[in-house]
Amino acid sequence: MAVCIAVIAKENYPLYIRSVPTENELKFHYTVHTSLDVVDEKISAMGKAMVDQRELYLGLLYPTEDYKVYLCNIAASPCSHTFLHRYGYVTNSKVKFVMVVDSSNTALRDNEIRSMFRKLHNSYTDIMCNPFYNPGDRIHSRAFDNMVNSMMMQVC
Amino acid sequence: MADEALFLLLHNEMVAGLYRAAEQGEGENGRCTTKLESMGFRVGQGLIERFTKDTARFKDELDIMKFICKDFWTTVFKKQIDNLRTNHQGIYVLQDNKFRLLTQMSAGKQYLEHAPKYLAFTCGLIRGGLSNLGIKSIVTAEVSSMPACKYFSGYSIISSFDNFSYQLHCALLLKSTDSEPP
Numbered sequence: 387m388a389v390c391i392a393v394i395a396k397e398n399y400p401l402y403i404r405s406v407p408t409e410n411e412l413k414f415h416y417t418v419h420t421s422l423d424v425v426d427e428k429i430s431a432m433g434k435a436m437v438d439q440r441e442l443y444l445g446l447l448y449p450t451e452d453y454k455v456y457l458c459n460i461a462a463s464p465c466s467h468t469f470l471h472r473y474g475y476v477t478n479s480k481v482k483f484v485m486v487v488d489s490s491n492t493a494l495r496d497n498e499i500r501s502m503f504r505k506l507h508n509s510y511t512d513i514m515c516n517p518f519y520n521p522g523d524r525i526h527s528r529a530f531d532n533m534v535n536s537m538m539m540q541v542c
Numbered sequence: 543m544a545d546e547a548l549f550l551l552l553h554n555e556m557v558a559g560l561y562r563a564a565e566q567g568e569g570e571n572g573r574c575t576t577k578l579e580s581m582g583f584r585v586g587q588g589l590i591e592r593f594t595k596d597t598a599r600f601k602d603e604l605d606i607m608k609f610i611c612k613d614f615w616t617t618v619f620k621k622q623i624d625n626l627r628t629n630h631q632g633i634y635v636l637q638d639n640k641f642r643l644l645t646q647m648s649a650g651k652q653y654l655e656h657a658p659k660y661l662a663f664t665c666g667l668i669r670g671g672l673s674n675l676g677i678k679s680i681v682t683a684e685v686s687s688m689p690a691c692k693y694f695s696g697y698s699i700i701s702s703f704d705n706f707s708y709q710l711h712c713a714l715l716l717k718s719t720d721s722e723p724p
Contacts, residue, residue, distance in 0.1 A: 507595060
């Protein structure tokens with residue numbers, strides 16, 4: 387399912403970022419970074435028009451994007467590229483969660499994504515309420531790691 | 543609820559402990575207030591993160607202030623703010639007629655000069671909450687007559703979604719005109 391999960395601070399710097407194929411980490415950083423613009427766009431559009439649509443979950447940010455993951459393996463499997471969807475979620479404190487989801491094998495339902503974000507948000511709240519965590523610092527938490535891992539595990 | 547009494551006791555002990563330490567050490571009074579305020583700030587940040595978890599996105603700052611007055615105040619102090627006024631230019635006046643942290647010592651004028659100590663934490667609480675919601679603010683307190691207290695705050699809003707940041711000033715007036723003994 388999720389191949390990359392990122393938590394972005396209010397000021398748009400990453401608090402936490404983690405991706406599954408570690409050799410392509412930089413690519414995912416870039417992917418998350420570019421999707422922030424879409425998050426901003428959605429938020430500002432929301433403020434203006436749709437009063438009733440004030441949910442924290444933003445839905446699909448990008449439509450399917452063709453993206454070659456295993457460039458080095460092209461000779462072996464020429465068609466081995468996956469379809470990645472990016473989903474966004476913004477808390478009331480303007481902290482953004484971006485999730486890149488591999489949807490080449492299974493089509494994910496919106497509800498599942500929503501509940502994943504919910505879990506992510508709950509976990510983040512726990513971290514914020516931890517007196518030993520300094521707001522704005524990078525997240526180094528085993529509980530959070532485990533939770534993110536469990537979301538990534540569903541991939542395989 | 544037990545947590546209410548615990549909060550009051552802990553808060554009282556926190557204030558007493560800090561001032562006791564300051565008396566023994568070399569720290570002066572102003573430092574204690576600052577310390578209490580920054581403690582409140584951190585708590586406010588955490589609390590607002592938890593409280594706003596299931597709420598819809600806020601429309602504007604008035605929406606945020608309403609949330610502070612209703613939900614936030616109810617959860618922390620078991621009652622709502624009695625009066626919220628604003629000039630729509632960033633000045634907000636919050637009035638609490640029976641401020642929880644002052645009711646225990648509001649029987650007479652005896653402890654009037656000690657009241658500000660018990661407001662510093664709440665100042666920080668509001669400031670921390672607002673800051674986490676994207677409103678940078680300064681909240682200060684003032685006590686006029688014993689159970690009555692005022693919070694003034696000037697703040698600027700920095701919207702993180704566009705590069706447009708504007709300055710606003712606000713005064714928070716937390717006034718509790720509680721039972722003056724007949």
